[in-house]
Amino acid sequence: MKRHNNKAWLYLLPAVLFLGFFVVYPLVDVFIYSFEEGYNSASRMFFGVGAYNYSYILHDPYFLQAVKNTFILVIITVPISTALALLIAAGLNSIKALKKLFQTIYFLPYVTNTLAVGLVFMILFKKTAYSDGMINLVIKIFGGGPVDFIGGPYWAKMFVLCFYTIWVVMPFKVLILTSALASVNPQYYAAARIDGARKLRIFTKITLPMISPMIFYLVITGFIGAFKAYSDAVALFGTDLNVAEMNTIVGYIYDMLYGSSGGYPSYASAAAIVLLAIVLTITCVNSLISRKYVVY
Numbered sequence: 680m681k682r683h684n685n686k687a688w689l690y691l692l693p694a695v696l697f698l699g700f701f702v703v704y705p706l707v708d709v710f711i712y713s714f715e716e717g718y719n720s721a722s723r724m725f726f727g728v729g730a731y732n733y734s735y736i737l738h739d740p741y742f743l744q745a746v747k748n749t750f751i752l753v754i755i756t757v758p759i760s761t762a763l764a765l766l767i768a769a770g771l772n773s774i775k776a777l778k779k780l781f782q783t784i785y786f787l788p789y790v791t792n793t794l795a796v797g798l799v800f801m802i803l804f805k806k807t808a809y810s811d812g813m814i815n816l817v818i819k820i821f822g823g824g825p826v827d828f829i830g831g832p833y834w835a836k837m838f839v840l841c842f843y844t845i846w847v848v849m850p851f852k853v854l855i856l857t858s859a860l861a862s863v864n865p866q867y868y869a870a871a872r873i874d875g876a877r878k879l880r881i882f883t884k885i886t887l888p889m890i891s892p893m894i895f896y897l898v899i900t901g902f903i904g905a906f907k908a909y910s911d912a913v914a915l916f917g918t919d920l921n922v923a924e925m926n927t928i929v930g931y932i933y934d935m936l937y938g939s940s941g942g943y944p945s946y947a948s949a950a951a952i953v954l955l956a957i958v959l960t961i962t963c964v965n966s967l968i969s970r971k972y973v974v975y
Contacts (some may be wrong), residue, residue, distance in 0.1 A: 687961045704853075706849070712948035733947035736931075742950060744932040751837060752844060752908055752927070757901040760845045761894065764852035771853070772860040789850035797914020800843050804828035805836050829915065836916065836925055842910050848904065852897050855959050859893040860886065866897040899965055909933065928954045 690912045694830060718725040736742045771781055806827040817827040828835045863886060871881045887894075909929040912920055920926035921934065928950060935947035944962060 709948045712945055713845065713952045718945040723941050732945045733953070736950050736953065738947055739946075741926065741934075742928075742931050744918070744921075744924060744926050745926040748837070748840075748912075748925060749906055749908065749927045751903040752904060754840060755841045756844045756897060756905055759841075760849045761852060761897055763845070763899060764849050764856055764897070765894070767853050768856035768860055769847075769858050769886075785853045787852045788846055789848075789854075793847065793910050794914045796847060797843065797911070799916060800839065801829060804839050806831070831925075833924060836923065839915060840912060840925060843915060844905065844908065847911065852901075855893055855897060856890065859890040861950050863889045867896075891973045895965070895969045899962060900960055902965070904959055906961075908953065928957075 713732055715729065716729055716731045722841045742856050767785065771785070774781065790918075804814050804815075806825060806829070808816060811825040814826070814828065818824070818826065826832075826835050828839045830836075867885050867889070868881060871885055871966050876884070907926050907929050912925050912927055912930060916923040918938075925933070932950045932954070933948045935943045935950065
């Protein structure tokens with residue numbers, strides 16, 4: 680038995696070394712940086728050890744704005760995109776003709792470059808000196824006034840960012856849920872129909888419990904992905920997200936490292952640890968909830 684265990688560890692050794700060098704070591708390093716006050720990346724010197732970096736970012740209005748934007752993005756996009764993906768997947772699962780074609784069409788936004796999709800959204804929503812944008816033309820048809828969705832009020836910019844994020848992430852969720860729906864044993868449906876169960880009851884009592892692990896997986900990965908959002912905002916509002924008031928936590932970390940206000944790895948490390956704590960807490964809460972509602 681001991682010989683087999685040694686052999687198993689030998690097989691695992693490359694993966695363990697890879698994870699240790701590229702995941703564990705950087706995480707420990709960032710945690711140490713977050714407590715080094717006034718760290719200079721050029722001289723590799725700092726003048727003290729303490730919690731000042733955390734105090735600074737928690738009082739920094741740019742970081743607080745980034746946290747606010749990120750939480751709004753998470754709260755809006757994750758449930759809406761998951762619910763819409765479930766409805767679309769259920770519709771695709773009931774279609775027999777051209778089913779593969781429709782699945783391919785819905786999956787196209789996921790494989791399209793993020794910045795390219797962002798450029799299309801800018802054309803649709805941006806108000807310029809020559810055009811109010813295609814969306815504003817539709818609003819005018821219904822009697823509304825033009826809205827500057829890219830450079831205008833905060834609510835308009837957040838609407839575009841949430842809409843864009845939902846558009847980008849939904850195809851992957853549709854693909855996963857379509858596969859999950861196809862894997863449900865049809866005998867359960869046949870038995871329910873014999874008992875005279877209605878379609879809504881079949882969906883809520885059979886379909887949802889059977890695919891609940893996949894739904895939970897998409898919710899967890901959706902939360903993590905939304906908390907790591909950055910390129911979506913850059914694609915829509917440019918690189919100076921602080922001026923646009925549309926920065927995210929990851930964007931704030933990048934700005935502290937490489938942006939116009941960069942050169943502060945200690946502040947960036949502290950923000951990264953705060954982000955890790957938030958994501959870890961939400962993941963643990965979701966795991967506790969899944970024990971009650973997810974059927975394995």
